[in-house]
Amino acid sequence: MVKVTGVMMEYYFVCKKKLWYFANQIQMENENENVLIGRMIDENSYIQEKRNILIDGTINIDFIKKYKQIHEVKKSKSIEEAAIWQVKYYLYYLKRLGIEEVTGIIDYPLLRKNLVVKLEENDEEKIEKIIRDIVEIVTNPSPPSVNRMKICKNCAYYELCFV
Amino acid sequence: MKQSYYIFNNGELKRKDNTLEFYLEDGGRKTIPIEQVRDLYFFGQINVNSALMNFLASCHIAVHWFNYYGYYSGTFYPREYLVSGKLLVKQVEHYINPEKRIVLAKAFVDGASANIYRNLRYYKNRGKDLSNIIDEIDYYRNQINVSDNVESLMGIEGNIRKVYYTSWNEIINQDVEFEKRVKRPPDNMINTLISFLNSMLYTKTLSEIYNTQLNPTISYLHEPGTGRFSLSLDISEIFKPLIVDRLIFSLLNKNQINEDSFYKETELLQLKESAIKTIVAELDIRLKQTIEHRELKRSVSYLRLIRLEVYKLIKHLLEEKVYEPFKIWW
Ligand code: SF4
Numbered sequence: 001m002v003k004v005t006g007v008m009m010e011y012y013f014v015c016k017k018k019l020w021y022f023a024n025q026i027q028m029e030n031e032n033e034n035v036l037i038g039r040m041i042d043e044n045s046y047i048q049e050k051r052n053i054l055i056d057g058t059i060n061i062d063f064i065k066k067y068k069q070i071h072e073v074k075k076s077k078s079i080e081e082a083a084i085w086q087v088k089y090y091l092y093y094l095k096r097l098g099i100e101e102v103t104g105i106i107d108y109p110l111l112r113k114n115l116v117v118k119l120e121e122n123d124e125e126k127i128e129k130i131i132r133d134i135v136e137i138v139t140n141p142s143p144p145s146v147n148r149m150k151i152c153k154n155c156a157y158y159e160l161c162f163v
Numbered sequence: 164m165k166q167s168y169y170i171f172n173n174g175e176l177k178r179k180d181n182t183l184e185f186y187l188e189d190g191g192r193k194t195i196p197i198e199q200v201r202d203l204y205f206f207g208q209i210n211v212n213s214a215l216m217n218f219l220a221s222c223h224i225a226v227h228w229f230n231y232y233g234y235y236s237g238t239f240y241p242r243e244y245l246v247s248g249k250l251l252v253k254q255v256e257h258y259i260n261p262e263k264r265i266v267l268a269k270a271f272v273d274g275a276s277a278n279i280y281r282n283l284r285y286y287k288n289r290g291k292d293l294s295n296i297i298d299e300i301d302y303y304r305n306q307i308n309v310s311d312n313v314e315s316l317m318g319i320e321g322n323i324r325k326v327y328y329t330s331w332n333e334i335i336n337q338d339v340e341f342e343k344r345v346k347r348p349p350d351n352m353i354n355t356l357i358s359f360l361n362s363m364l365y366t367k368t369l370s371e372i373y374n375t376q377l378n379p380t381i382s383y384l385h386e387p388g389t390g391r392f393s394l395s396l397d398i399s400e401i402f403k404p405l406i407v408d409r410l411i412f413s414l415l416n417k418n419q420i421n422e423d424s425f426y427k428e429t430e431l432l433q434l435k436e437s438a439i440k441t442i443v444a445e446l447d448i449r450l451k452q453t454i455e456h457r458e459l460k461r462s463v464s465y466l467r468l469i470r471l472e473v474y475k476l477i478k479h480l481l482e483e484k485v486y487e488p489f490k491i492w493w
Contacts (some may be wrong), residue, residue: 025247026477029223067458139274142482159467160474 002135006059006072009089011080012134012160018157023138026036029154059093072092073107077153080106080115087117087129092127095119165201167367169443171436175210178218200224202370206231206439224363225373227366232426232433235344235362238369240379240392247376254381260333261312267383267479267486268313271397272320274488276304278404279327281491286334296330313384320384320400330466337415352425353411358437360407361399363446365391368399371470377477398472401489406465414442454493 002023011019021027051063062073072087087104093101104117138143152158170176173188183195203219203226212254219226220241228236253352257263280300287293298402303323310316318469320336324344369392372379379392384400387393414420432444450466463471472489479486 024249024481025245026250026376026481027245029245159459159471160477163456163471163474163478 002138003058004089004131004134006061006089008134008138009130010079010086012130012137013085014079015146015149015150015155016137016144017161018155019134020138020143021141021157021160023134024143026160028160038107039153042145055093060092061090064067068101069103069105070096071105071107073109075108075110077108077111082125084115084117085127089127091117091132095124135160165199165204166405167204167370167447168195168200169204169206170209170455171206171440173208173406174216177212178215180229183215183218196336197222197224202227202366204229204366204443206233206436223364223374227371227429229362231436233359233439234433235366238366238392240369240373241374243378245374245376250376250477250480251378254378257480258381258383258387264383265311265313265316267397268316268478269307270486270488271384272307272316273304274401274490275320275403276307276323277490278302278401279323279408282404282408283327283330286330291330291333293330293333295433296326298327314385334412335415337418337421339415349432351432352415352420352422355425355434356411356414356420356442357407358409359434359442360446361403363443364402364407365395367450367466368402368469369395371466371473372398373474374470375477377473389445398469398476401472402465402469405491406446406449419445426468457492 008019008108010022052063053061055061061070064073065071070087070090072083072090074083083106087106091102091104094100101145106115107116108114150163152161169184170394172185175186177184177186179194182197183200185193185195187193197218197269200222202224205226205228208231216239216354219239223241223244225241227279228238230236239445257267271373280297283293283297283300300323303319303326306319307316310319325347328341335341335353339352341351344357345354346353346358349358369379372392372395377394380388382393382397384386384395385391385393386444419441424441426433426435451464453464455461456463456471459471468489475484475486475489478484
């Protein structure tokens with residue numbers, strides 16, 4: 001049984017190969033500077049809130065405010081679509097658990113901006129299709145092949161992918 | 164950028180808050196910022212406590228221990244932190260299945276011998292008389308492909324190395340007598356250098372493996388787990404000609420190492436501390452040297468080439484891309 005996590009939902013939009021490696025526990029050591037910056041943002045922002053809440057061992061919410069807002073913290077807007085679907089997935093997941101009327105917010109502390117995310121009509125069907133897709137990809141014996149993209153240059157998997 | 168730290172002095176290494184503090188025996192003190200440490204090499208007499216070892220483990224830092232004469236004692240290999248169940252199963256599967264195992268074993272011998280061949284060609288082009296030796300190596304290299312078991316592959320590799328070593332008197336300009344490899348105890352300058360640098364390369368490779376998901380005890384050319392992290396032996400085999408052998412040639416030909424670099428105790432020839440320092444410094448320079456990688460389209464250091472080899476092996480095990488051993492391409 002594959003547990004589809006929020007990170008997997010995000011990677012589905014970012015890169016299918018990254019999704020495969022990640023889901024099969026081929027993770028990269030934390031030498032990459034981007035990873036470090038990410039962790040610093042995580043550790044230094046929003047200290048007063050309830051942080052890193054793992055629900056069901058599946059989705060990991062960055063922080064929750066007043067029990068009505070879930071927040072996802074991002075460094076940049078580079079792959080905004082992925083972040084939006086990640087948060088929509090959290091909302092979907094909570095709804096399945098009977099928790100409704102929750103607002104999703106993506107925070108960009110470095111940009112001093114945020115973005116409100118809601119579950120729209122048809123989103124749930126779309127999410128269910130994506131989940132089926134993700135399961136199919138990550139249970140494949142080998143990672144999918146993909147073309148070199150612009151984001152590859154700063155990706156922690158770059159060497160593994162292209163050597 | 165992370166790097167290896169080599170400690171030659173005697174003293175005590177301690178955890179101090181979130182950093183390392185080295186208290187020298189003669190009173191001095193040094194701080195080592197933990198984020199910059201890739202791994203540690205202990206050559207001196209160094210006292211440690213469990214608080215330190217726990218700290219190093221939590222920071223994923225391996226410690227390689229050597230004695231005063233550069234004799235390798237072992238590695239503190241912290242708890243694995245990158246583990247993939249799927250990959251581990253694949254790693255074992257490629258060992259248990261003889262057809263899969265031989266593919267990898269062959270690749271290691273093929274890579275190692277191609278790089279030996281490359282070294283010989285290099286010196287031949289510089290006017291050394293090596294034609295006969297090159298022909299002989301060619302003869303053995305042709306046997307790799309038809310070999311169908313690991314023992315015979317080991318035999319071929321042994322023969323290649325034996326022939327290769329007979330060329331060293333020709334390659335090295337210093338007046339050294341070197342005919343054959345003697346491991347324990349190394350009985351002449353070159354054997355001592357080979358032993359020391361092979362174990363250095365082994366530890367460098369081991370640190371690279373540690374930072375990936377591969378399990379270092381499951382190997383393909385060498386028998387798994389026989390007292391050593393045998394996957395490290397497999398992979399370092401490929402890099403000996405580029406890193407160890409070339410470094411020995413250069414150290415001797417530039418006279419950075421000569422008879423004065425050794426103590427002679429009975430039959431044993433042992434490196435002096437000053438010589439170990441010279442060798443380690445030169446090794447580090449070499450490992451930092453970069454070349455342009457054709458596939459990656461970026462420059463990579465010699466050290467990073469070892470990591471890339473581990474990645475290539477991972478891709479082979481995941482049946483993503485067939486493993487092609489590193490061969491010197493420049
Ligand atoms: S390097 Fe490119 S292809 Fe590879 S995982 Fe990263 S984004 Fe995907």
